[in-house]
C-alpha cells in the first residue's frame with residue numbers, strides 16, 4: 153500500500169490512524185498542561201508572600217481544584233494514552249490499534265469534556281472549589297452550581313478513558329505479531345496493559361461516586377448525609393478506591409518509558425525484565441487494597457488503620473525492585489547522557505524521593521502530623537512532576553525522531569533538562585519543610601514563619617513554568633527545522649519500532665506483520 | 670511465514686475513516702451540557718432560568734441515537750461484505766468482555782455503598798465501636814436496624830418485601846437466560862425458527878420484567894412511602910434497582926435488534942459476534958439481578 157494519508161481537516165476529525173490519534177492526544181495534553189500550569193502560576197503568585205495579594209479565597213480554591221483536575225485528567229492521563237497510541241502498535245508489530253474508530257471517539261470526547269469543565273470558570277458561583285478530591289459535603293451540600301457540569305464532565309472523561317483502556321488491552325492481547333510472546337514485549341507495553349486493566353477497574357467506580365454526588369445534590373438521596381443514614385466518609389472510601397489506583401495509572405506507563413530509555417543509553421539489556429513485569433503487576437494488585445491510607449485522620453477503627461498502613465508499605469517492595477533494576481541496568485553500562493537519558497535518570501532519583509516520602513506518609517501515627525500539609529503536596533508532586541511528567545518528556549525526546557523524522561537540538565535539550573531539574577527541586581523541595589512545620593495545603597494565606605520556603609517555591613515554580621514554554625520551543629524548532637534523523641538515531645535502542653521501521657515511521661506500518669525472533 | 674499466520678494476520682483490515690466518532694463526541698457534549706442545565710432547571714435548586722436544558726439534552730440524545738444507528742449500520746455492512754477477519758472478531762469479543770467488566774465495577778460501587786451503609790454506617794450511628802458520642806449527641810433516638818425504615822433524622826418509610834413481585838421477576842429473568850441459551854444453541858445448530866422464536870421470547874420476558882418493575886416502583890411511591898429520598902435505604906434501593914432496570918432496557922433493545930437481524934439473516938453459524946455480545950450482556954444483567962435479589966431484597 154502506498155503511504156498516502158488523507159488530507160485537510162477531515163484527516164484529523166475522522167481519522168482511524170493510531171499515529172494521528174496519538175499526535176492529537178499528545179498535543180491536547182500539552183495544551184491542558186499549559187492551562188493547568190497557568191493555574192499553578194496563579195497559586196504560586198498568591199503564595200509568594202503571606203496575606204491576600206491577587207485573588208479572592210474562593211477563586212484560589214477554584215484554582216487548586218481546577219489545577220488538580222486538569223493536570224490529572226487532562227494532562228498526565230491523555231499524554232500517556234498518546235504515547236500508547238503511537239508506540240504500542242509499532243512495538244508489537246500491529247497495523248493499528250484493535251478498535252480504530254473507537255480510538256478516535258476516545259480522543260474526541262476529551263476536548264469537549266474539558267470545554268465543559270473549563271466553562272465552569274465563567275459560571276455564577278465560580279468553578280468547582282472543593283479540591284480535586286471533591287469530598288462530600290463540600291461538593292454536595294456546599295458545591296457551587298457549576299458542580300453539576302463538573303460531574304457530567306467527569307462522566308465524559310471516564311467514558312473516554314475506559315474506551316481507551318479497552319483498546320489498549322485488546323490490542324496487546326490480540327494484535328501482536330507472530331513470535332511476539334507476552335514476555336518479549338517491551339516493558340512500555342507491559343506497563344500500559346496493566347494500566348489499562350486498572351483503568352477498566354476503577355474509572356467506573358469514579359463514575360459511581362460522581363453519580364451518587366449528583367443524586368445527593370438534586371434528587372434527595374442520602375449517600376453522603378448522616379441524617380439520612382449515609383456518611384460523608386463513605387464518599388472518601390469510594391473516591392480513594394478509585395484514587396489510589398489512579399496514581400499508578402499516572403505513573404506506570406512512565407515506569408515503562410524509563411525502563412526502555414535507561415536500557416538503550418546504558419547499551420545493556422534491561423536488568424531483571426521478568427521481575428519488572430511481576431513487580432508492575434504486584435503494584436497494580438496491591439493498589440486495590442490500600443486506599444484508606446488517604447484517610448488515616450478521618451476516623452477509622454484501629455484495625456483498619458493498621459491494615460491500610462501495612463498494605464501500603466508492602467508496595468515499597470515491588471517499587472524497590474524496580475528502582476533496583478533501573479540502577480542495576482546502568483551498572484557497568486557504557487552510558488551516554490543524551491537528553492532522554494538525563495530525564496530518565498532524574499526520573500529514577502526524584503521519583504524515589506517521592507516514594508520515600510510516600511513511605512513516611514503511609515505510617516498512620518506520623519501521618520497525623522503530615523496530613524493535609526504541604527508535605528503531602530511535596531510528596532505527590534515529586535511522583536507526578538519528576539515522575540510522570542519527566543517520564544513523558546523523556547519519551548518525547550526519545551521517540552521524536554521516530555514520530556517526525558527530525559532530531560531535536562541536543563544542546564537545547566540539555567539546557568531544558570538542567571533548567572527543569574533545578575526548577576522542579578526548587579519548587580517542591582521546600583514544601584517538605586513547610587509541610588513538616590505544619591503549613592496547611594489549599595489555603596491562600598499563611599503564617600509569616602513559612603514565608604521563606606514559599607518564596608523559594610514560587611520562584612522555582614515560575615522558572616518551571618517557563619521551562620515548559622522552552623520545551624515547546626525546542627519541539628517546534630525540531631519539527632520545523634530539525635536535522636533529519638537517521639533510521640536508528642540511538643545506538644542502543646532496541647525493539648520493533650527501531651529495528652523494523654524507518655524514521656519517520658510511515659503513515660501505515662506493519663500491513664503485514666513482521667516476524668519476531 | 671506459515672499459512673496459518675497469513676490466515677490469522679494478513680487480512681487485517683484497518684477501517685475506513687468515519688465521521689461517527691466525532692459526531693458521538695458532540696452528542697455526548699450536548700447530552701452533558703444540556704443534562705446539567707436540565708437537572709438544575711427541573712429541581713430549581715439554583716436560579717438557572719431559561720428552559721434550554723431539556724432541548725439541548727434531547728438534541729444530544731437524538732445525535733447519540735443517530736450516531737449509534739449509523740455507526741453500527743456501517744459496521745454491519747462492512748461485516749456482511751466480508752471485510753472482517755477472525756482476528757477482528759476476537760478483538761470485538763475481547764472488547765465486549767472488558768466493557769462488561771467495567772459495567773460490573775460500576776455496579777460494584779453501588780453494592781459497596783449498600784454494604785458499607787448496612788455493615789458500618791448504621792451501627793456506627795447507633796453508637797457501636799467508638800461512636801457512643803455520635804449517637805448520644807447527634808441522634809440519641811436512632812435505632813440501628815436494616816432495612817433502615819426510620820432514618821436518624823426521623824423520616825420513616827416501609828421496606829420492600831422480597832417475595833412478591835421481586836421473586837416473580839427473579840423467576841422471569843432466570844427463565845429468560847434459559848430461553849436465550851436455547852436460542853444461542855439454535856443459532857449454532859442453524860435452526861432459524863427456534864433461534865427467532867426464543868430470541869423474541871427472551872426480549873418479551875425482558876419487557877415483562879420492566880413492566881413489573883415499573884409497577885413495583887409505582888407501589889413504592891404511592892402506597893409504601895418508599896422513595897429515592899427515603900434515607901439510605903431508599904437511596905440504595907432505587908439506585909441499584911434503577912440502574913439495573915436501565916441495563917435491562919438496554920439489553921432488551923439489544924435483543925430486539927438481534928431478533929430483527931436474525932430475521933434478516935445477518936448471522937451464520939460461524940459469524941455472529943453481535944448476537945453473542947447481546948447474549949453476554951443479557952447474562953451479565955441477569956447475574957447482577959441475582960446479587961440484587963439477595964442483597965437488596967432478601968438479606
Ligand SMILES: [Cu+2]
Pocket residue numbers: 395396399442443445446
Ligand atoms: Cu494512595
